[in-house]
Amino acid sequence: MVRNIFWDIFFTLITCGLFNLYVQYCQILAINNMLNEDRYSFLKWLFFSILTFGLYHIYHEYVKGEDIDKCIGASGNTGIICLILTICGLSIIADAIQQSHINRFYGENLP
Secondary structure (H helix, E strand, O other): OOOOHHHHHHHHHHOOOOHHHHHHHHHHHHHHHHHOOOOOOHHHHHHHHHHOOOHHHHHHHHHHHHHHHHHHOOOOOHHHHHHHHHHOOOHHHHHHHHHHHHHHHHHHOOO
16 A cells, blocks of 8 residues: 555656556555545556546546545645646656555554
């Protein structure tokens, strides 16, 4: 659940984005765990992202950001920020912001 953001970005860059598939998978598992429900599915995300030529990914990043804000109790604009970054082609930065919030959630909720 807690991941090193630097290494996620580094490996995503050197694999030309392929490592980001794994990052998405890990984030989907983490957010489902944070919400205590199976709201997100990696295969659904992958299928619809391919089918819609990436448009579903933009929506997915927004919704993930909103759900992360709900889980950490923040009234922030993570969803909007991730939406804008993803539209601008900077979804790797949106993922880094989301992972930072996920890390904070799990860091504060360790047993």
